[in-house]
Amino acid sequence: MLRTHTCGQLRKENVGETITVCGWIDSYRDHGGSLFVDLRDRYGKTQVVFTAESGPGILDTARMLRDEWVIQVTGIVAPRPEGTINPKLDTGEIEVRSRSLTVLNKCQTPPFTPSTRDLPGEDLRLKHRYIDLRRAEMQRTLILRHRMIKGMRDYFDQHNFLEIETPILGRSTPEGARDYLVPSRVHAGKFYALPQSPQLYKQILMIAGYDRYVQVARCFRDEDLRADRQPEFTQLDVEMAFVTAEDIIGIIDGLVQKLAKEVLGLDVPLPLPRMTYDEAMEKYGHDAPDLRFDMQIVDCTDLAAQTEFRVFRAAADAGLKVRGMNAKGAASKYSRSMIDEMTDWVKNDFGAKGLAWFKVEADGSLASPIAKNFAPELLAQIKDRLNGAPGDFLVFMADTFEVTCKGLYALRKKFGVDLKLYDPAKMHCSWIVEFPMFAWDPEEKTWAAMHHPFTAPRPQDLAKLDSDPAACRAIAYDLVINGSEAGGGTIRIHDQDVQQQVFRLLGIDAEKARDRFGFLLDALQFGAPPHGGIALGIDRWVMLFAGLDNIRDCIAFPKTQKASDLMTEAPGDVDLRQLRELSIQTVKPAK
């Protein structure tokens, strides 16, 4: 090693020792006769002092040092003089009196420095990621990520799971997300697909008898990005044989508790609370509600049916829903123009026709441009239904159940942030269970699998599979942390007949099924044990545990919203020769 100690290591106890440290220059302060350098590595910072005593020429060399140069210093650990102790540094009680200095590498004037207070734009950080990753905050996150993944691996190892790798080059399955494709050279015109998840492989592993499987698995989905979505992400993929949903949930409960304790020092009582999908949609408008605060959606369709207010009345008569929410004490928070903005937002983004609202006045009356359309008794009933008190802000949407869900869910989220309805340091973990098996796809005019086509229906719903698909509930469970989907899984179908029935319903005929999942269908006939599993989004877990609002900050080398890598400039052009070898011709996209 070129060093005897790291930059975060030295303490008073080391005073008098001759040591060698290496690192990057975090900052320097040139006082003429003496020069101070804060030397940084991932363990911390240590102050190095250069003076005439350092030796011939050393102070002159030190004077040339600049930010981010890489140096090696040998010196004597000395206590800092009275009054110059720096409490901001762990090593602030000592300094290294330099006796020798080696410039290991210079650095061009960097576009920004790791210690900068004005964080530059994200594009610059991504282009020079090697500098960005030197920042303490990025290091903290990546260290946290390491500890969490290690914690997961240890936990599953202790529970007798085996980590087994599955292929990256697989076969395309048009269901689900868009695949990333990899052309085959050997098979001209054919393509591999990168895995969206190791779903089929892990089921095969169950059939193969590896009854407790786990993998830290890279997954790929060629869909548009979001703050919490990358095209390339990491799942903790789990599958178990001879289990019920309770077993899977129990295992993950234990993992949540362990990591919350180890990483955040939080005590999470078990079992984690559960809510059905239907209840979540009814009360919160979403299958991953943020339960850190308790604002609930209230159905007022019956009251709407009695009003003269055309919008409400027409919706109720047409069999639509009128649902509302009470933002407690928020009446004074939102001005007329802010409400107009809110209204435009729910119209543009969620297809709402409008937003009805009331402010509860000091005398208990409801103030709103539409209030005159309501009989006073009805206003009182509406207020009571939403538990309205003076100062409250009541919002309503009249639309299909789906649209009211989307709009009110979004508003609820906004209220949560605007009104600071929860403690950001807290964590709320829960399970959403009993998802529908199928969702109607109006465009394709077919039933689509809500989760994936191998999801087992509840036994009591088997009979309804053909007669009433919408009523079928799956043995499915999603883990929700702070309103974010942190994982999801199902018990799988291990019975050929049920599998065929589900395929039929999804419009996957025997030939198609054969073509796409033939190997799984075959395997199911060779002694498949009952099995099920779950996949956790590791990047999101890190984001939630670190309290970040952006998944890119949890990934060493993330992609931009247009899925490019600003550092490597991927995706890039390839030689014509490479294309020829792959039997590929590119076509300029039509303008």
Next chain:
RNA sequence: GGGGACGUAGCUCAAUUGGUUAGAGCACUGGACUGUCGAUCCAGAGGUUGCGGGUUCGAGCCCCGUCGUCCUCGCCA
């Protein structure tokens, strides 16, 4: 594919809302200084205001297009 925000010195931002030679802090260059730790002080250099077009006597500012980054709807079994 749709909606929105942003783009000015290497970086973070400003420019009295269309008006003279586009400014500041940090970084950079040169100098001073032996106890700083966001060091300080003096001096200096640094700009095709993302790019292309238009409107105007005059554009960093207005309009159109385009590129990039971010947020979002659709999409994400």
